[in-house]
Amino acid sequence: MRIKKGSRVTFHYELRDESGEVVDSTYNGEPVIYIQGEGEIIEGLEAFLEGEEPGFSAKVTIPAEKAYGVTNDDLVVFAGPENFEDDVALEVGSTVETEDPDGETIIFRIIEISEDKVYLDGNHPLADQTLDYKVEVLEVH
Known part of the structure; x- marks a missing residue:
């Protein structure tokens, strides 16, 4: 099954900031579970995962505007x-x-x-940053 609006998606990720430092990772813990199209994860990552299926693994760079935004x-x-x-x-x-x-x-x-x-x-600590993600889709329902 491919990821589409309303899909329940389980995936692992590793997040690196602009300096290449690992900011967060789920690979040594529980994966993330979210509903596609509900805005539960950042916009750029949600768009990147649209149409993919279990077993998909890739790296993606998300600009600040599609991640945690620019400083307000x-x-x-x-x-x-x-x-x-x-x-x-x-x-x-x-x-x-x-x-x-x-x-x-x-x-x-x-x-x-x-x-x-x-x-x-009140801005997100990662506002203004381009972020690099490594993702692996585990399940799509």
Whole structure:
């Protein structure tokens, strides 16, 4: 069976960033299971897998626009330290969670801390990056 909209797909992947460093891999763990056409994986990878079948294995380069997007300056915001719970570690590089008006969870990375402001970045850490994937389709239902 070939991958088409609505297919339940099981696959392994290895993800490398622009420097060639392995960022993530499922080969030593559980494979990914997703529904084709539901936007559960990045757009470029979903399009690449369309029409393939179990046993398909390949490498693909996905541009930032079809991966995690380009940086959106509107997602860089700041808040006062008093806006955080006492148990939240305010350190550059750490992450904090909040909810948008619809109740969806948003994760922000702390990118800078000054005396009266904590600067937060809601962009994906891999925004602006061209990504290299190695994929292997295991099952299609």
